[in-house]
Structure formats: C-alpha cells, structure tokens
Amino acid sequence: MRFLVTDTLIAGLPLLPVVMGIYLVVRIRQDFDLTVDGSFTLGGAITAVLLNHGLGVPLAMLVAVAGAAVAGLVTTGLHLAFRIPVILAGLVMSIGMTTLNLHVLGRPSISLDSGRTLFGGLIGLAPEVQDWLTIAILAAFAAVFLAAVGYLLLTEVGLALRATGVNPRMARAQGVDDRRSLALCLALANASAGLSGALTVQSQGFSDSSTGTGTLLAGVGAVMLGELIARPGGASRVGRVIAAVVAGTLLYRLILVGALRAGLQATDLSGITALTLVAAVALNRYLPEIGRALGRFGAGGRLGSRAVALDGPRTAAVAGGRPVADDGPTVPPARQPAAAGRASASATMKEAG
Amino acid sequence: MLRMDGVRLVHGAGTPTEVVALDHVDLEIPAGQFVTVVGSNGAGKSSLVNVVAGVYRPTRGRVLLGGRDVTRLAVHARAGAVARVFDDPLAGTAPDLSLADNLALAAARGRRRRLSPAVTPGRRSGMREDLAVLGLGLERRLADPVTLLSAGQRQSVTMLMAGLRKPKLLLLDEHLAALDPRTRARVLDLTLQMHERLGCASMMITHSMRHAIEVGDRLLVMSRGRVIYDVAGPAKTALTPSDLVDIVSGLGDAPSDRQLLAG
Numbered sequence: 087m088r089f090l091v092t093d094t095l096i097a098g099l100p101l102l103p104v105v106m107g108i109y110l111v112v113r114i115r116q117d118f119d120l121t122v123d124g125s126f127t128l129g130g131a132i133t134a135v136l137l138n139h140g141l142g143v144p145l146a147m148l149v150a151v152a153g154a155a156v157a158g159l160v161t162t163g164l165h166l167a168f169r170i171p172v173i174l175a176g177l178v179m180s181i182g183m184t185t186l187n188l189h190v191l192g193r194p195s196i197s198l199d200s201g202r203t204l205f206g207g208l209i210g211l212a213p214e215v216q217d218w219l220t221i222a223i224l225a226a227f228a229a230v231f232l233a234a235v236g237y238l239l240l241t242e243v244g245l246a247l248r249a250t251g252v253n254p255r256m257a258r259a260q261g262v263d264d265r266r267s268l269a270l271c272l273a274l275a276n277a278s279a280g281l282s283g284a285l286t287v288q289s290q291g292f293s294d295s296s297t298g299t300g301t302l303l304a305g306v307g308a309v310m311l312g313e314l315i316a317r318p319g320g321a322s323r324v325g326r327v328i329a330a331v332v333a334g335t336l337l338y339r340l341i342l343v344g345a346l347r348a349g350l351q352a353t354d355l356s357g358i359t360a361l362t363l364v365a366a367v368a369l370n371r372y373l374p375e376i377g378r379a380l381g382r383f384g385a386g387g388r389l390g391s392r393a394v395a396l397d398g399p400r401t402a403a404v405a406g407g408r409p410v411a412d413d414g415p416t417v418p419p420a421r422q423p424a425a426a427g428r429a430s431a432s433a434t435m436k437e438a439g
Numbered sequence: 440m441l442r443m444d445g446v447r448l449v450h451g452a453g454t455p456t457e458v459v460a461l462d463h464v465d466l467e468i469p470a471g472q473f474v475t476v477v478g479s480n481g482a483g484k485s486s487l488v489n490v491v492a493g494v495y496r497p498t499r500g501r502v503l504l505g506g507r508d509v510t511r512l513a514v515h516a517r518a519g520a521v522a523r524v525f526d527d528p529l530a531g532t533a534p535d536l537s538l539a540d541n542l543a544l545a546a547a548r549g550r551r552r553r554l555s556p557a558v559t560p561g562r563r564s565g566m567r568e569d570l571a572v573l574g575l576g577l578e579r580r581l582a583d584p585v586t587l588l589s590a591g592q593r594q595s596v597t598m599l600m601a602g603l604r605k606p607k608l609l610l611l612d613e614h615l616a617a618l619d620p621r622t623r624a625r626v627l628d629l630t631l632q633m634h635e636r637l638g639c640a641s642m643m644i645t646h647s648m649r650h651a652i653e654v655g656d657r658l659l660v661m662s663r664g665r666v667i668y669d670v671a672g673p674a675k676t677a678l679t680p681s682d683l684v685d686i687v688s689g690l691g692d693a694p695s696d697r698q699l700l701a702g
Contacts (some may be wrong), residue, residue, distance in 0.1 A: 219477035241553035242543070245536075249544050252533040259492070259531075261548040322584065337587070382659030 092217045098339035099224035100285035101308070103231045105335045107278030108305030108311075110235075111329065115271050118302065122279040124183025125154035126298030130279030131190040134293035137202045147204075147284045147321045149329035154280020158272035166265055172272075176302075190296050195294035196404060203288040220289060227285060234329050235274070247271055248322075277326045285306065304359050308334040310366035314373070321331040338362060440466040440607045440640035441491065446500035448486050448664075460486035461497070462664035468640040470607070473631075473655035475688055476644045479518035481588035483664040484644045488612045493517050507608040519549020524594070526613040526644075531597030538577065538596065541585055542566045542618070545600035569599055575627070593648035595629060602633045609634060611643040615650070629652065648680035648687075660686050 105127060111119045129150040136146035157179060164175040188194065201209060203222060208216045238244045248254040249257040250267040258264055279301060312334020318326035347359050448461035461483050466692070468474050471508050478484050489495045493514040502510045504520040530542050543557040543566075563581060570578040573595050577588070585593060589603060594614060601609060611630065615623045634641045645651050651658055658675050660668035660683070668686055670678070 238554070240556050240558070241554045241555045242547050243554055245540055245544055245545075245557040248536060248540070249533045250685070252535045253526075255530055255532055257544070258514040259518055259523045259525075260544050261515050261550075262544075262552075263513075293697050319535075319584065322535070322540050322582075421671045 090347060090365050092221065092230030093343045093347075094340045095221045096217065096224065096289060097212070097343060098336045099221065100289055101282050101305075101335050101339070102332060103285075104282035104301060105305045105308045105312075106232060106328070106331045107275035108236055108292060108302060109309050109331050110247075110271055110278075111275045112306055112309055113318075113327075114248055115268070116251050117156070118176065118306075119158070119272055119275055120173065120302050121179040121276055122176075122299045122305065123159050123298045124187065125157045126280040126283040126286075126301045127184060127187045127295060128157060128190065128286035128298075129154045129283030130293045130297045131187050131283075132280075133231045133284040134193070134196055134198050135190060137288075138196065140201055140202070143202070143204050143288075151277045151280045151282040154283070155273045155277035157280075162265075162269040162278075165268070173267075179246050184295065190206040191293065191295055195292060195358060197292040200291055203291075203422075204285075208268040213357070223290065224285060227281075228332075231278070231281065232331070233279075236324050236328050239327070239434055243270070253307040271388070271418045289325060300356065300410060301361060303363060304338065307359060307363040308338040310334070310370055311337050314366065314369055314377070317338065333346060347356040368400070440470040440505055442501075442503040443491075443643070444501045444503070446490060446497045446502065448495055449498045449524070452498065460495075461490065464500070464664070464666060466659075466666065467658035468608070470640055470676070471638055472657060473634050473641045474643070474657045475651040475655045476642060476659045476661060477646070477648065477651045477683065479687055482687075483527060484661055485612070486664070487661065488523075488642075489609060490645060491608070492610055493683065494519055498613055499553055507549050519604065520607040521610050522546075522548070522604075522606035523610040524597050524601055524612065524614040526616050526629040527615050528590040528594035528614075530599070531600065532585045532588075532593050535584055537564060537582050538570075539566055539581040539590070540587055541596065542603065542612060544602060545603045548604045549606075569603075570596075573599065573676055591618055591626065594618060594622075594626050598626060598629050598633060601649070606639050606688075609639050609641040610689075611647060613644050616646060622667075628676065648683045652676065652678050652680065652683060658683075661662050662687070 101388055104122060108119075108122060111117055111122075132153050133146050136149060137143065140297075141149075161172065161175045161179050164170050164178065165172050170178070171270040173346070197364075200206060205220055208219050211219070239248060246257065246262040247267050247270060248261070250262055251262045254264050257267075280300070283298060286297065309331070312330035312332070314328035315333045316326050317331050342355055342358060346352070346355065348356070441462050442542055443466040446461055446464040446466075447459070450456075450458045450460055474483055476487070476584060481608075483544065486495065493509065493516070500510075501508055507520070509520065510518045514525075524654065533544070535679065536544075539558045539562075543562065546562070547553075547557070563685050567578040568697060570581075575592055575595060577596065579590060580588075588596065592604040592671065594617075597614075607631075614630070615626055618626060630641075630643070631654070641648075641655070642657065645654075656675075657669070658678070659666050
C-alpha cells in the first residue's frame with residue numbers, strides 16, 4: 087500500500103504540468119495538439135544531454151522548457167501559415183520530432199548521471215526518505231507551476247484565451263486576437279510538456295526517444311477522469327480546473343501503478359491507458375443516467391443531481407438543475423466517498439480486464 | 440464617424456459563382472446619428488455589416504471610422520471602434536464563462552490586455568451597478584455561467600458589453616429579430632438609451648418596417664448591393680410601413696416614380 091502511494095506520486099507528480107497543458111488545449115481551446123508527445127520527449131532529451139554535459143539543473147531545465155515551447159510555436163505557425171488543422175499539424179510535428187529527438191539524444195536512450203540531477207542531493211539517504219523527499223521536490227514544482235498557470239488564466243490575457251475557446255467570433259468582436267491566443271495556448275501547452283519531460287527523466291534516471299509517446303492520449307484520459315471528480319463545469323472556475331487536473335493525473339497513475347502491482351506486465355500499460363480513456367468517456371457520458379436510475383431507487387438522489395452537470399452547465403440547465411446551487415458547502419463530504427468508490431471500481435475493472 | 444467611400448465587395452471573383460455583394464456604397468454617418476437599414480434578403484445588409492466590422496475586406500473602396508482608415512484592419516484590431524451586437528442573441532456572449540468574465544472581457548475591448556487579474560472586487564461592484572440598470576436582477580448572478588441566462592437576458596448583457604468601452608460605432612445586426620415582443624421592446628429601449636449615452640453613430644439592421652421608420656434619425660434601403668433609398672427627418676417619419684414594403688420589395692434596381700417622389 088505504501089509503495090502504491092509513493093509510486094503513484096513519483097510517477098504522477100511530474101506529469102501534472104503536461105496534463106494542465108493538455109487541459110488548456112483540449113478543454114479551453116477545444117482542440118487536440120499531438121505536438122506534446124514530441125515536446126515531452128524533447129524536454130527530457132535536452133535536460134539529459136545538457137546535464138550530462140555538466141550544465142546546472144536550472145539552466146538545463148530552462149532550455150528544455152524553452153525548446154518545447156518553440157515546438158508549440160512551430161505547430162501554431164504551420165496551422166496559421168498553411169491552414170493545416172491543429173490536430174494534423176501536431177501529428178506532423180510529433181512524427182518529425184521523433185527524428186529531432188534522436189539527434190538531440192545521439193542514440194535511442196541515454197542514462198543520466200544521477201548525481202547531477204535535481205535529485206542528486208538525495209543520494210545516500212535511506213530509500214524511504216529519498217522517496218518522500220523526491221515527492222516533496224516534485225510537488226513543489228507542480229504546485230508553483232499550477233499556481234502560475236492558474237493565475238495566468240485569471241488575468242485579462244488568460245480570460246481572452248478562455249473566451250476564444252468558447253466563442254471565437256465573439257472574442258474577436260471583443261478585440262481578442264485569436265491567432266495570438268492560439269500561439270500562447272500551444273506554446274504554454276508544449277512548454278508544460280517540456281517541463282514534465284525534464285522532471286520525468288530526472289526522476290527515472292534515463293531519457294529515451296519514446297519517453298513522450300502517448301502523452302496526449304494519457305493526458306486526455308487524466309483530464310476526463312479529473313472532470314468526473316472535480317467537475318469544473320465552465321472555464322470560469324479556475325480552481326476547480328486545477329483540482330480536476332491534479333485529481334485526474336494522480337488517479338490515472340494510480341490505476342497504472344495498481345495494474346502493475348496486481349501483476350500486469352509493463353507491455354500491458356498501453357492497453358490499460360486505452361481502456362481507462364474509454365472508461366472515463368463512458369462514465370462521463372452515462373453517469374447522469376446511472377445517477378438518475380439510482381435516484382429513482384431513492385439511494386442516490388444527490389449523486390444524480392451532481393452527475394447531471396457533468397457535461398457542463400448547459401445540460402444542467404436543461405435538466406433543471408442549477409450547478410450554482412450545487413456549488414454549495416454541502417458537496418465536499420458527499421463527493422469524496424463517491425469519487426473514491428468510482429476510482430476503485432474502475433481500477434478493479436482494469437485489473438479484471 | 441463612419442464613412443464608406445466607393446465600397447465594392449465581390450464574393451468568389453473570377454469564378455462562375457461570382458456575386459457582387461456590395462456595389463459602390465458611399466455612406467457617411469456622423470456621430471450621434473442613429474441609422475436604420477432595411478432590405479430584402481440578399482440585398483447586401485449583412486455584407487455591409489461585415490465590411491464595417493472587418494469580417495470581409497472590401498474588393499475596392501475605403502472604410503473610415505472616426506477619421507481613421509480601417510479598411511485593412513482585422514476584426515479584433517478595429518474592435519475598439521466598433522461594438523457589434525449579433526442577430527443571434529447567444530452569439531454575443533461566451534456561454535461557459537461567468538457573467539463577470541464576459542463583462543471583464545468586454546471592458547478590455549480595444550486596449551492591450553494585461554497580466555493583471557481580469558475580475559477584481561472593485562470591478563465586480565462596478566459590474567453590479569451596471570447590471571442593476573438593466574432591471575433584470577442579474578446583479579446577483581455575476582458568478583453564473585452565461586448559458587443559464589435567457590436569450591433576452593443575454594442580448595441585454597451583450598448590449599451592456601457593447602457600451603462598456605466607448606465605441607465610435609454601434610453596429611446592430613438585426614439584434615431584435617430573435618426576441619419575443621416584450622423582450623424586443625425592452626432591448627430596443629436599452630439600445631436607444633445606450634446610443635444617447637455613448638453619443639456614437641449607430642447603425643441598426645432590421646426586418647421590422649415599423650422599427651425602421653419609428654426608430655432613429657435616418658433610414659436606408661438596400662437592394663442588390665446598393666443603397667437605393669436614403670431618407671431622414673420628417674420625410675422618414677411620414678413613411679408608412681406599407682410604403683416602405685413597396686420600396687423594399689417592388690423595385691429591383693430601378694427606383695419607381697413613387698419612390699422618387701417620396702424621396
């Protein structure tokens with residue numbers, strides 16, 4: 087059990103930035119950017135190579151994040167200059183970047199000199215202490231990053247970004263340059279992926295050319311799981327958005343770590359990722375009905391009214407529920423056990439499958 | 440405030456489906472003037488609005504707002520000078536964002552957006568005052584996503600947003616068309632108050648002959664991409680809706696005797 091927690095945190099915390107970045111693109115821009123697969127690897131590769139060349143951790147990570155952000159800007163450029171849809175531009179980029187990343191690394195996989203990484207100071211400590219200090223360092227990074235993105239979203243610039251995703255025509259009429267918004271969004275998402283890559287390779291001690299493969303899909307799965315739990319609704323509740331990202335990422339990792347602990351092989355993880363994504367989509371889609379059915383038996387009226395709002399406030403309004411009323415202080419006690427129940431249910435489902 | 444010099448707009452130029460949407464439109468609307476525009480479908484009203492708003496760039500001619508040539512400026516770059524209210528009452532607001540966020544977005548129209556918080560307690564109380572003027576009780580619903588508001592409430596909010604920064608031109612694109620009669624009257628009232636308060640030029644596209652005659656200082660009729668009828672003052676108020684229907688529908692390109700007499 088103890089390993090389950092530490093493994094989940096050590097594997098999950100480095101991914102918080104990239105999942106936040108994916109949230110920005112998928113939920114706020116309503117688009118998909120596959121570039122993150124490449125930028126995640128690129129961030130890791132740059133960090134590994136620079137650290138092995140003797141550069142300091144802060145500088146290496148800064149270059150990694152900047153390099154990944156540039157990848158996002160190139161995708162934006164492809165989209166704006168040639169009118170390639172973002173999803174296709176990202177696909178092209180992620181494929182092209184496989185080659186780029188191999189050139190950066192020099193060979194398919196390199197190991198890091200563990201003394202030079204962010205966690206170099208922890209060498210020699212008891213394994214348990216080492217784990218928890220690693221977790222503390224990763225958590226500090228994630229907390230600072232999420233707070234910064236949360237603040238950005240609340241500023242005038244961030245508000246413009248949120249508006250372009252919901253109603254681009256109106257945003258333009260209100261003077262928002264949506265090309266610039268897209269550039270900001272993709273640069274930020276890929277910089278986040280770069281940061282996650284940099285943290286991941288340092289915590290796992292090696293960097294290879296496929297570190298980032300499947301990042302987007304895993305991120306989308308985490309976002310959907312998070313939404314099941316934190317239900318951010320509209321993009322105006324920035325705190326809820328961050329809560330959803332944190333909960334989704336950690337829960338998603340918990341499922342993977344749990345699957346490994348339950349005896350599945352590492353080769354099965356891709357399948358688990360796909361199943362988790364499908365399960366999250368299905369739950370998002372059908373939970374309202376399940377909730378209503380339960381409500382009819384008088385067992386879960388509360389669950390029903392909460393679940394109705396999953397697709398956002400629009401459905402809630404149609405069903406007559408007011409998410410605003412839902413936001414009251416009565417919710418948290420009811421939410422936690424239900425969420426945990428659902429989590430373990432989907433985890434057991436995975437293990438069985 | 441708004442000036443259009445020889446504006447021509449051709450869609451699909453050089454293709455078999457070439458359409459002349461605007462054909463040499465010259466128009467000047469001074470500050471403080473309220474102009475209504477009528478015309479049948481395909482007359483060029485939407486093209487006129489879209490050229491002024493910056494959605495389409497004219498094939499020929501110039502568009503000036505407050506003396507500044509904006510012909511080549513994109514929608515967002517001229518948004519400080521043009522406040523637009525759409526025909527679809529749901530189009531002018533961002534549905535998933537809160538009422539406060541929508542107002543904050545409009546409050547920064549036409550100026551550089553900063554890295555400071557968009558909604559502050561001070562701004563919130565200003566928003567409450569602005570919303571209280573609408574008399575819809577919206578001042579208590581700042582945190583609600585706009586999607587929970589009715590179409591009439593949303594169009595009222597859009598009107599309010601249009602007036603948050605002083606535009607040079609208020610562009611009303613059939614903004615009453617989708618509202619029920621009572622809401623329509625209320626939003627029209629709000630429109631006129633807004634026009635008075637802002638002292639800007641206003642251009643209202645409408646399908647209601649009665650509104651076209653009763654509202655505003657000047658009336659334009661469009662047909663086949665041209666302004667075929669331009670009347671102001673007593674001659675405008677003397678029109679009856681049926682006169683106007685005749686002018687709008689009966690004529691084609693050539694003005695009839697009756698229209699020439701009326702003009």
